[in-house]
Amino acid sequence: MSQVRSFLALYRGHLLAYRRARTAIYWSLAFPLFFLLMFGFVFGRGNPEDTRFVMPGLFTITIISGSVFGIAMRVVTERETGILRRQRVTPVSGVAVVLAHAATALTTLMLSLALQLVVARALFKFHIVGSWPAFVLVLLLAGAALIPIGLIVGSVARDSRTAPAISNFLFFPLMFLSGSAIPFVMLPLWMQRLGRLVPTTYVNESLQGIIVRGEGLSKVAGPLAVLALTSVLGVSLNGLLFRWESTEPVRRERLLLVLAGLAVLYGGAYFLTPSLGMAHYRLKG
């Protein structure tokens, strides 16, 4: 019970600090807006029909950058400066600390997406074919699946210089293999295969289903299940890696365990993809 109170207090504190930090606002609002304009005017050539087709990819990229970058940096900074160390001598639990960061990242991510939606509606008459509640649910699940990756980067990164490097290293495969930057069918066969091993592919597929093809939740239940499992597994595995202090070593055997856990999940997803109702993700040479 007191951990719930700790979580809420930390979450409130992060949001208050976020509101006051200009650079944070810039990265989570101006950057997504820039991406939207680029996608809308360049890839969508400014017309509503084409723009709708590129929007799932845009949202996927926004979700990647909103969950892999900022949160890792915030965790590392709090560890480096000793804020976490100070919290360690209070009764607050690591779970509350980590979940408060995750909730903050999810909130700011939703703000970025909301801004994109409003502007996309105004500039490109953006609308979705499927239902809005389903769309929002997919966005939330996508954030919940990818944010743990940012948490894990934050736990593993040695310092505030290595964190962005790891995030960048992850950013490109998450983007290119998912079909969000380049449509999946245009990727070579080996990349399509690899694509089934990254969570963003399932994000992009669910978003396409709802935005472009007007599918209901039941049709995208397969990829959504993969995302839900990623979220639960990611948060639990991060618990194995969380460090209060920079002097604590990263446990290599635990890191291997985490990678093995994710490998099992995505190995399963790889073989199940064709039967998950992901019509567009049947391999095409």
Place this chain on the structure above:
Amino acid sequence: MTIAIERLRKSYGATHALKGVDLHIADGGVVGLLGPNGAGKTTLVEILEGLRVPTAGRVSVLGLDPVKQARELKRRIGVQLQSTAMPLDLTARELLELYAAFYPRALPAGDVLRRVGLEPKRDTLVRNLSGGQKQRLALGIALIHGPELLLLDEPTTGLDPVARRALHEVIREFHRAGHSVILTTHYIEEAEGLCDRVIVIRSGEIVADGTPFELIARAEGASTLWIAFSGPFDPRPLEAAGAEHHGQEGAHHRFTARDPTAVIVALGELLRSQQLTLTDLRMKRPTLEDVYLELVGEGEPAKLLEASE
């Protein structure tokens, strides 16, 4: 018993930070840990806080094991770490409220702000507080849940004398309420003025332990007396009492003595028998600083200068 430590050792690889420390601290005192940089003060305090795990030995804080009963212990101790790291974009009040939420019971943030003298700064962002104000806020965080024991690691380092005195007052007030305080410090006058027990640590070992008074009395150092008389005098009665005459400095004769009280008794006798009056008497006892320098050995004065700058 607030703290019981037996044969405590802590090693980092080949470096031995603590080499078999035995220490018992009764309830309700202000105990100062004094020692040069790297002596093991911080290691010792952080073991008490549960932040570091001992290599060997037994430690009990408020009757609890800091590692195995960490959860319970954290609720009952208030901690100020050596480097104060706080989220910069929260106000003083918001920060206290955040930490208050971590505990099952806590004091109102407004009360704590008043206690540490930050009431006027309650809505100031942490990033805009001065160093002294941040230190006071850090102490406020340590007090927010009404702890039974305060563990403060260099709470006043880097503060000006006024800010330091203000912090001392907060610590004294906490102590007057019947609680215990353990603090580390570089400032000898802080240990002398604030602590009722001083423990000197050098290279991971306790080299002295007692009230500031006892430590001074136990030391080898001699007191100096400056005595001025109404006329010529015969110093022999004073020399018989153990004083050494070092000649005249202006109107004053300078003596040194291990036991200055005996010299003063002999001085009374001398005045009566030689029909003299005393025009001035000054005495300088060895200070805790002399004792400290004697205990921690050569090469330390430079470090002390650094620390007090």
